[in-house]
Amino acid sequence: MPWLVRNRHIGVLCDALTRAGIDPSRWTVAALLDTMNRHNAENGVTVAASTEQHDPIGYLVWTIRSAIDPTGETPTESAARRRDQLRVEAEKWRAEAIELRARIARDDPAEVAAIIETMRAEAQRASDRMRRRSSENR
Incomplete structure (x- = not known):
């Protein structure tokens, strides 16, 4: 210009x-x-x-x-504020992921396997009940 x-x-x-x-x-x-x-x-x-x-x-x-409001937030300041917010959120997510990994590492693998097996068995029984009801209603 x-x-x-x-x-x-x-x-x-x-x-x-x-x-x-x-x-x-x-x-x-x-x-x-x-x-x-x-x-x-x-x-x-x-x-x-x-x-x-x-x-x-x-x-x-x-x-x-x-x-322009010279006292208002500039686009550069707005972008910096948003970047700072995202950085804080990312740090929070990272800390939560570290805590989750630590919690998972403390879990007894045998206990986890038993819980999963119980859930599979309950799901199978529920599925069998639904099939029986469906066949009875025909």
């Missing part, structure tokens, strides 16, 4: 972004443009061609102020 600062020093743009409340440690250029473009699309704002803008920096500041 070199047209923003045509015949002006780049510092003018930096000052305008600062006055608009844009903190460069919180906003990336991509996040800023994406947020402004989304706002414009959602609100039916058509961006004037750069050649038709009397004051491109002023127009940019107006768009920023219309589209």
Whole structure:
């Protein structure tokens, strides 16, 4: 977007972004443009061609102020927050899996086999009862 600062020093743009409340440690250029473009699309704002803008920096500041709450969460911050949430959840799941493996390791294999055999026998008896009832109802 070199047209923003045509015949002006780049510092003018930096000052305008600062006055608009844009903190460069919180906003990336991509996040800023994406947020402004989304706002414009959602609100039916058509961006004037750069050649038709009397004051491109002023127009940019107006768009920023219309589209962005400088105190609100930025897309980058939102992504970082979500990443932190997922990291916490993953650590929780990992701890639960470790505890489950430890619990399983403490179980007596013979006792587990006996329980499984009992469950199989009960399932077989239930299946046999259903077959008998089904054949009796025919």
